[in-house]
Amino acid sequence: xxxxxxxxxxxxxxxxxxxxxxxxxxxxxxxxxxxxxxxxxxxxxxxxxxxxxxxxxxxxxxxxxxxxxxxxxxxxxxxxxxxxxxxxxxxxxxxxxxxxxxxxxxxxxxxxxxxxxxxxxxxxxxxxxxxxxxxxxxxxxxxxxxxxxxxxxxxxxxxxxxxxxxxxxxxxxxxxxxxxxxxxxxxxxxxxxxxxxxxxxxxxxxxxxxxxxxxxxxxxxxxxxxxxxxxxxxxxxxxxxxxxxxxxxxxxxxxxxxxxxxxxxxxxxxxxxxxxxxxxxxxxxxxxxxxxxxxxxxxx
Amino acid sequence: xxxxxxxxxxxxxxxxxxxxxxxxxxxxxxxxxxxxxxxxxxxxxxxxxxxxxxxxxxxxxxxxxxxxxxxxxxxxxxxxxxxxxxxxxxxxxxxxxxxxxxxxxxxxxxxxxxxxxxxxxxxxxxxxxxxxxxxxxxxxxxxxxxxxxxxxxxxxxxxxxxxxxxxxxxxxxxxxxxxxxxxxxxxxxxxxxxxxxxxxxxxxxxxxxxxxxxxxxxxxxxxxxxxxxxxxxxxxxxxxxxxxxxxxxxxxxxxxxxxxx
Numbered sequence: 001x002x003x004x005x006x007x008x009x010x011x012x013x014x015x016x017x018x019x020x021x022x023x024x025x026x027x028x029x030x031x032x033x034x035x036x037x038x039x040x041x042x043x044x045x046x047x048x049x050x051x052x053x054x055x056x057x058x059x060x061x062x063x064x065x066x067x068x069x070x071x072x073x074x075x076x077x078x079x080x081x082x083x084x085x086x087x088x089x090x091x092x093x094x095x096x097x098x099x100x101x102x103x104x105x106x107x108x109x110x111x112x113x114x115x116x117x118x119x120x121x122x123x124x125x126x127x128x129x130x131x132x133x134x135x136x137x138x139x140x141x142x143x144x145x146x147x148x149x150x151x152x153x154x155x156x157x158x159x160x161x162x163x164x165x166x167x168x169x170x171x172x173x174x175x176x177x178x179x180x181x182x183x184x185x186x187x188x189x190x191x192x193x194x195x196x197x198x199x200x201x202x203x204x205x206x207x208x209x210x211x212x213x214x215x216x217x218x219x220x221x222x223x224x225x226x227x228x229x230x231x232x233x234x235x236x237x238x239x240x241x242x243x244x245x246x247x248x249x250x251x252x253x254x255x256x257x258x259x260x261x262x263x264x265x266x267x268x269x270x271x272x273x274x275x276x277x278x279x280x281x282x283x284x285x286x287x288x289x290x291x292x293x294x295x296x297x298x299x300x
Numbered sequence: 301x302x303x304x305x306x307x308x309x310x311x312x313x314x315x316x317x318x319x320x321x322x323x324x325x326x327x328x329x330x331x332x333x334x335x336x337x338x339x340x341x342x343x344x345x346x347x348x349x350x351x352x353x354x355x356x357x358x359x360x361x362x363x364x365x366x367x368x369x370x371x372x373x374x375x376x377x378x379x380x381x382x383x384x385x386x387x388x389x390x391x392x393x394x395x396x397x398x399x400x401x402x403x404x405x406x407x408x409x410x411x412x413x414x415x416x417x418x419x420x421x422x423x424x425x426x427x428x429x430x431x432x433x434x435x436x437x438x439x440x441x442x443x444x445x446x447x448x449x450x451x452x453x454x455x456x457x458x459x460x461x462x463x464x465x466x467x468x469x470x471x472x473x474x475x476x477x478x479x480x481x482x483x484x485x486x487x488x489x490x491x492x493x494x495x496x497x498x499x500x501x502x503x504x505x506x507x508x509x510x511x512x513x514x515x516x517x518x519x520x521x522x523x524x525x526x527x528x529x530x531x532x533x534x535x536x537x538x539x540x541x542x543x544x545x546x547x548x549x550x551x552x553x554x555x556x557x558x559x560x561x
Contacts, residue, residue, distance in 0.1 A: 026553070045364070074333040106501045107496050108501060151508055187323045218395060219467040241375075
């Protein structure tokens with residue numbers, strides 16, 4: 001199905017970037033992983049004075065030489081200005097032998113996970129020739145309101161993860177490690193003090209007065225809305241409209257439907273079609289700097 | 301060591317005010333690498349260039365554009381974009397209080413502790429009231445030119461503010477069809493439930509450690525000492541449709557283990 005595979009080459013995080021197996025007991029569930037959240041807002045394009053698209057390139061900070069991906073390595077600063085170079089192969093080699101396995105050794109109540117821990121959500125779709133084990137795991141976890149907990153390594157970073165089932169679909173929710181969560185005493189917050197009952201009562205009254213149901217409209221980002229209004233107004237006035245440089249065009253023609261596309265990709269993957277070949281090696285897909293790996297360089 | 305507050309504001313609960321300082325409740329401990337030029341091991345820097353001419357472009361000269369259909373785009377001036385930014389304010393407005401658990405955890409993004417900024421009485425009273433009422437507040441505020449939606453919660457007697465993702469960031473599982481197939485055998489569901497029960501425990505995050513992070517640091521130290529790191533290969537597992545046997549074997553294995561104590 002070469003045609004379908006093309007979908008995974010589209011930009012915007014539509015590709016599965018990890019595949020492996022979930023195991024519970026001796027049961028294995030082959031899965032592929034997709035983002036369940038997308039970045040916020042609209043990506044504006046950068047345009048130079050010549051109205052051509054602006055792109056980024058890397059140059060050496062010392063001699064100014066323009067660098068290709070092949071000229072770039074990753075280094076860890078052991079002392080000021082002194083680096084130890086670490087290669088992708090070396091990072092891969094120290095991955096645990098079972099890095100392609102999410103081994104669920106403990107199941108916890110979903111409600112028992114403190115929300116502070118949650119970091120990011122991914123959808124898991126069946127990736128093997130069969131989806132029976134997938135459906136079985138989803139069914140029993142959802143019914144019992146359980147989440148499976150494990151750690152696994154993906155793209156040079158270890159994740160603590162909670163596997164949660166909703167609507168028959170498995171999600172991997174990455175969690176922060178315990179040593180990444182600060183406590184009130186780490187921050188230096190004052191010792192707990194018992195507030196006067198009358199003061200507490202005042203707050204309780206206000207809480208009762210403003211108690212309502214969740215309204216998801218409140219979670220909408222009105223910046224995007226304002227931006228879209230500005231764009232629509234300028235388009236109507238035909239102000240500052242120029243031809244888009246070729247490389248920025250495709251995305252606009254798609255109608256900006258990243259979500260729609262991701263939904264389509266996910267739906268097809270869940271539909272039990274032929275197994276996909278996700279997560280090809282970075283080197284064979286696109287040339288890119290090692291910065292794309294998550295253990296990658298510091299953002300400047 | 302006391303941490304530094306990253307922002308100060310005033311929480312408005314109806315007519316009541318709670319002056320607060322904001323502290324990050326999470327830290328990222330991932331090992332950070334720098335990108336280096338292979339030849340001289342010097343850090344790289346990014347440069348903007350025109351994709352037409354390849355000439356370098358100063359950041360100040362860059363214009364932002366919004367792509368339209370039919371190969372067009374609209375240029376947006378800096379001043380136009382600035383006008384879209386939310387107005388700066390110190391107010392954290394609580395728009396409503398909802399039952400704990402009504403905001404799905406997938407909305408939570410990043411947690412901040414609030415500390416009292418002066419009025420500790422109001423601070424601890426607000427935390428105590430939230431705890432007693434089992435509610436969390438939906439908060440809106442603007443911090444560093446960005447509008448946030450958050451959840452104001454009580455956490456062990458302290459106030460915590462968790463930023464929420466915006467609605468357009470979340471892809472709901474409801475929009476997707478779960479994978480279908482022949483109905484699962486009741487016996488398999490039963491066995492899988494048993495396995496889950498056998499593996500059930502309290503969530504204890506301190507049991508899990510970022511071992512890979514430790515290995516990366518070990519690798520760095522090995523190389524810094526001029527030694528050669530070891531290389532290991534990975535072999536994938538075969539998957540099988542024979543769930544019943546695997547479940548039975550798992551359950552049998554667990555019984556043996558618990559019998560041994």
